[in-house]
Amino acid sequence: MDSPSRPAPLPSADAAALASRHGLRKLGARPRLGAYTASIWRRRDFTWELARSDAYGKNQGSYLGQLWGVLKPLLQVGIFYIVFGILIPGASRGVEDFLSYLVIGTFLFEFMASGLNNGGRAIASKVKLVRALEFPRAVLPISVTLTEMIMMWPAMAIMLVIVMVKGHQPTWSWLLLVPAVVLVYMFVLGCGFFLARVVSATPDLGNLVPIFTQLARYVAGVFFSLEVLAAGFGALGQIAIYEPFALYLRLARSAILTEVRAGPLDWGLGLVYSLTALVAGYVFFWLAEARYGRD
Amino acid sequence: MAETDDIDFSLDQEAFAGDLPPRTGAGGLRPGQPDGIGVPTMVVDQVHVSYRVFGGRKLGASTGYKPSLYRRLFNRAAGTVGSVSEVHAVRGVSFVAHEGESIGIVGRNGAGKTTLLRAIAGLMPYSAGAVYAGGQCALLGVNAALLTALTGERNIMLGGLALGLTRAQVRERFDSIVAFADIGDFVRLPMNAYSSGMASRLRFAISTSKVPDILMIDEALSTGDAEFQRRSRDKILEVKDQAGTVFLVSHSAKAVEAMCERALWLDKGELVMDGPVGEVMAAYKAGAVPPPRLGSAGGAPACPPVAGGPTRAEAASGAEAGGRD
Numbered sequence: 001m002d003s004p005s006r007p008a009p010l011p012s013a014d015a016a017a018l019a020s021r022h023g024l025r026k027l028g029a030r031p032r033l034g035a036y037t038a039s040i041w042r043r044r045d046f047t048w049e050l051a052r053s054d055a056y057g058k059n060q061g062s063y064l065g066q067l068w069g070v071l072k073p074l075l076q077v078g079i080f081y082i083v084f085g086i087l088i089p090g091a092s093r094g095v096e097d098f099l100s101y102l103v104i105g106t107f108l109f110e111f112m113a114s115g116l117n118n119g120g121r122a123i124a125s126k127v128k129l130v131r132a133l134e135f136p137r138a139v140l141p142i143s144v145t146l147t148e149m150i151m152m153w154p155a156m157a158i159m160l161v162i163v164m165v166k167g168h169q170p171t172w173s174w175l176l177l178v179p180a181v182v183l184v185y186m187f188v189l190g191c192g193f194f195l196a197r198v199v200s201a202t203p204d205l206g207n208l209v210p211i212f213t214q215l216a217r218y219v220a221g222v223f224f225s226l227e228v229l230a231a232g233f234g235a236l237g238q239i240a241i242y243e244p245f246a247l248y249l250r251l252a253r254s255a256i257l258t259e260v261r262a263g264p265l266d267w268g269l270g271l272v273y274s275l276t277a278l279v280a281g282y283v284f285f286w287l288a289e290a291r292y293g294r295d
Numbered sequence: 296m297a298e299t300d301d302i303d304f305s306l307d308q309e310a311f312a313g314d315l316p317p318r319t320g321a322g323g324l325r326p327g328q329p330d331g332i333g334v335p336t337m338v339v340d341q342v343h344v345s346y347r348v349f350g351g352r353k354l355g356a357s358t359g360y361k362p363s364l365y366r367r368l369f370n371r372a373a374g375t376v377g378s379v380s381e382v383h384a385v386r387g388v389s390f391v392a393h394e395g396e397s398i399g400i401v402g403r404n405g406a407g408k409t410t411l412l413r414a415i416a417g418l419m420p421y422s423a424g425a426v427y428a429g430g431q432c433a434l435l436g437v438n439a440a441l442l443t444a445l446t447g448e449r450n451i452m453l454g455g456l457a458l459g460l461t462r463a464q465v466r467e468r469f470d471s472i473v474a475f476a477d478i479g480d481f482v483r484l485p486m487n488a489y490s491s492g493m494a495s496r497l498r499f500a501i502s503t504s505k506v507p508d509i510l511m512i513d514e515a516l517s518t519g520d521a522e523f524q525r526r527s528r529d530k531i532l533e534v535k536d537q538a539g540t541v542f543l544v545s546h547s548a549k550a551v552e553a554m555c556e557r558a559l560w561l562d563k564g565e566l567v568m569d570g571p572v573g574e575v576m577a578a579y580k581a582g583a584v585p586p587p588r589l590g591s592a593g594g595a596p597a598c599p600p601v602a603g604g605p606t607r608a609e610a611a612s613g614a615e616a617g618g619r620d
Binding site: 012015016018019022023024025026027028043045046049050053054056057060129130131132133134135203290291292293 | 334335336337338340341349389391413415416417418419420421424425426427428429431432433434440442444445449452453456457458459461462485
């Protein structure tokens with residue numbers, strides 16, 4: 001065998017037997033769901049650090065630095081206010097305090113939109129990391145969504161300040177904002193899991209996600225009262241009122257604004273949407289665990 | 296895979312001026328006698344790796360023939376819309392690695408060395424075959440995890456956590472990482488303020504802060520002063536001594552001869568020779584590729600990109616078939 005001839009491969013059965021005799025595990029095999037979940041938990045520090053670093057890195061490299069995290073959504077609100085509050089006065093029909101309504105809607109919706117857009121690219125944009133280090137790949141969608149969450153906090157604080165300046169007194173009901181945001185986070189993360197797998201297999205779909213969120217932005221009632229508008233659309237209007245984006249906006253607004261009401265049906269449906277998205281998305285992502293990084 | 300820029304330290308020939316004590320018994324480790332010396336740490340069985348490339352043209356399509364304008368326009372569109380090529384980079388490689396072995400992987404550019412290394416490290420899914428490994432495999436290099444907008448300090452934490460260390464472990468090793476990288480107070484500045492030498496020293500220091508059971512080194516060309524070359528050689532040897540098994544991908548014959556006692560020679564994705572480093576390197580330098588063995592499963596035709604290699608469906612079933620562990 002020392003002559004320059006090609007080495008004979010070991011028969012596969014022998015290779016497997018040899019491996020099991022010495023306690024070697026097969027690489028590239030998908031772990032069980034429970035073990036997988038545990039391995040994600042063990043990597044929680046990495047997940048958090050990655051999220052924090054990405055959030056910090058995103059606004060680095062400009063004179064105003066981290067201030068942009070607040071300025072960008074504020075400017076967005078400014079544009080919507082000019083267009084839908086002033087230029088098209090009919091849009092704010094049926095809303096008493098349009099600015100507060102708009103601020104809450106915009107900030108929360110932009111979190112959902114960028115969560116979906118970036119969640120979809122979670123694997124595709126970090127494929128180098130996937131090919132360089134071993135870790136449960138679900139860490140990436142989780143960390144991307146956490147990044148969005150971290151970047152949302154200052155905007156949330158500004159949002160509450162604006163609402164208070166507009167004369168809304170803090171009450172206990174404001175605490176309902178916390179479960180509303182948690183539901184939104186779960187929903188966005190679940191969709192992120194789903195999109196991350198789909199986009200990593202078919203990168204073309206990554207271009208469709210922003211189009212979809214654009215559509216959602218216009219029909220979810222970010223800058224107009226969906227309840228008023230949907231009245232003229234029958235069944236379609238009812239669907240629009242209870243689709244996830246519109247529902248989450250209603251939950252968040254009902255916590256702060258007395259003019260918006262959300263009943264037990266709304267909260268229950270929100271919980272169902274969030275849990276379904278999270279569980280289904282997670283399992284769907286896990287099923288392809290052994291395949292990420294090939295493309 | 297043109298992604299060797301991930302790791303930008305190099306094993307320079309100069310660094311190997313000192314001779315290493317040869318390990319004993321290395322020559323007898325062959326797939327044919329797997330239970331020879333040392334306990335197997337990795338069994339690689341008929342591994343194939345293929346990956347998709349978007350937007351390229353099919354290789355081998357370039358001929359001297361000049362098409363008409365219409366055809367050129369049409370083909371140009373066809374080259375950028377819906378053009379997917381499957382690159383079959385590794386074709387049926389098998390070998391057994393043992394404790395205490397260091398194995399060099401040599402071959403020409405594009406022979407599939409880096410792809411093979413990533414596949415056996417568990418980082419790139421293989422499309423057919425199996426890789427069995429004991430303990431943790433790690434590819435030396437954390438570049439992909441680091442963010443140049445962040446300070447050295449935060450990158451040390453991020454890189455350490457990425458390697459699987461705990462926060463406490465990173466803090467414990469912080470001073471030695473900074474000392475090894477020799478960057479002093481620069482550790483408090485963003486990494487994009489570093490010179491390329493400082494950045495590469497820090498990356499190297501971070502990536503060697505955790506010692507895996509199976510260490511994989513993918514060398515790319517880079518700069519680095521002689522002092523750092525020497526220290527990185529020492530570090531690799533230290534890691535190698537603890538790691539059990541080391542794989543080294545290199546273009547430099549000297550680096551492989553100095554670091555390894557066994558070599559695998561890859562050509563066009565196939566393993567053409569496996570044996571003691573002296574013999575393999577002599578044959579490699581002579582440049583004569585041994586003829587394919589009869590009945591070898593890796594004996595695919597010699598055109599590199601095969602659209603109809605193992606298909607996605609096959610690949611998927613290959614990856615999911617072993618749904619244990």
